[in-house]
Amino acid sequence: MIVYRSRFLTRAEVWFDDEPGDTRSSDWIRYNQRPDPVPGADCKYFYTCVIDLTQSREQLLARFDKDTAYKIRRARDRDKIICECCDPSDPAVISRFEEMYNPFAALKGLRPLDRARVDSMAAAGALDLSVAKDSHGNALVYHANYRNQHRATELYLPSLYRQLSDSAARNAIGRANRYLVWSDIIRYKEQGLRCFDFGGWYPGTSDQALLKINEFKRGFGGRVIREYRCEQILTLKGWLVLQVARLLKQAKLFPSGSKRPAADSPPAAVRDFVATPSA
Numbered sequence: 001m002i003v004y005r006s007r008f009l010t011r012a013e014v015w016f017d018d019e020p021g022d023t024r025s026s027d028w029i030r031y032n033q034r035p036d037p038v039p040g041a042d043c044k045y046f047y048t049c050v051i052d053l054t055q056s057r058e059q060l061l062a063r064f065d066k067d068t069a070y071k072i073r074r075a076r077d078r079d080k081i082i083c084e085c086c087d088p089s090d091p092a093v094i095s096r097f098e099e100m101y102n103p104f105a106a107l108k109g110l111r112p113l114d115r116a117r118v119d120s121m122a123a124a125g126a127l128d129l130s131v132a133k134d135s136h137g138n139a140l141v142y143h144a145n146y147r148n149q150h151r152a153t154e155l156y157l158p159s160l161y162r163q164l165s166d167s168a169a170r171n172a173i174g175r176a177n178r179y180l181v182w183s184d185i186i187r188y189k190e191q192g193l194r195c196f197d198f199g200g201w202y203p204g205t206s207d208q209a210l211l212k213i214n215e216f217k218r219g220f221g222g223r224v225i226r227e228y229r230c231e232q233i234l235t236l237k238g239w240l241v242l243q244v245a246r247l248l249k250q251a252k253l254f255p256s257g258s259k260r261p262a263a264d265s266p267p268a269a270v271r272d273f274v275a276t277p278s279a
Contacts, residue, residue: 004120008241013117015126016151027238031230032146033153033197041230047201048153049214051222053189060185063221068178075179079172080135083183086142088122088129097129097142097158104158113156121146128152130187132180140176143184145199152188154199181220198222 001021003012012026017035037043051060061069075081086093094115102112121127128145141159145152161173185196198217201224202210233239 002117002120002124002126004114004116006114006116009238011117015146015148015153018148023234027233027235028242029232029234031228031232034228034230037228038230038232041232043228043230045203046227046229047203047224048227049198049201049217049222049224051185051196051220053185053193053196057186057189060189060221065219065221068219071175072179072182075132075172075175079175081140081176081179082133082135082137083180084131084133085187086129086131088127091119093129094118094122096139097131097144097156100139100142100160101144101156101158104160104162107162118144128184130180130184132176132183134172134176140173141180143180145184147188147193150193151195151197152184152193153197178216178219185220196222 001012001014001018001023003010003026005011009027010025012020012023012029013032014020014029015032020029023029031038031041033046033048034043053060064072086097088094098113098115098118105112118127126146126148128143128147130143130145131139132141133139141157141161143154144156145154147153157177159173159177161170161177164170164173188196198220201217202214204210233242
């Protein structure tokens with residue numbers, strides 16, 4: 001479990017099938033990607049795409065589509081992309097990651113990095129950070145993943161992709177992103193993890209940008225599963241703050257005379273997925 005302070009609340013997060021620790025200091029708790037609903041909590045479906053890391057390296061590669069396999073080889077052999085692990089316990093490392101993430105998020109209409117959340121994960125030893133660099137050592141793509149001893153899931157994947165107008169450079173970053181995913185997968189497998197998780201899957205049919213991200217993930221040969229994201233308010237303060245936040249969000253999203261989104265509109269966690277588009 002990780003615990004961190006937001007502007008008004010102390011928040012706790014529990015991942016996968018882990019159990020919460022001492023929540024007495026928390027106003028609100030979120031259960032991420034739970035295999036079953038949490039009794040007494042508000043639970044919603046969460047779809048994601050996972051890869052079984054108990055397979056051999058050869059079996060993993062055999063499930064890649066031809067385009068994904070080719071772009072990984074090209075990133076490694078021709079683009080000379082370098083994939084490295086970063087030290088998430090070093091605040092300077094997190095700051096460099098944040099420097100890439102915030103402009104990337106702004107271009108996608110997302111919020112800036114929740115530094116308190118990320119720092120809490122790092123302090124708990126649950127943050128995994130990796131980077132793909134070009135042959136000159138320039139960072140192109142970062143992957144910030146949550147992990148425990150069995151499973152890793154993608155959280156934030158900022159890149160320079162949206163800041164570039166040159167199509168060749170954008171394509172190179174798309175290849176670097178694929179190569180970094182493969183590097184993460186192999187590293188997790190060698191460390192004994194059983195599952196790699198792409199951190200979300202769009203179950204709808206109308207959002208072309210999210211369908212393109214689905215295509216990127218599908219290229220690695222995983223399978224789509226349905227889990228649960230659950231929220232539980234623990235204090236009166238937590239209830240009041242979250243109710244006000246929901247009312248304000250609803251007023252902003254649905255002004256007078258506007259229409260509600262389509263029925264297949266994705267949950268917030270999937271809309272906020274920031275994978276570099278395929279190239």
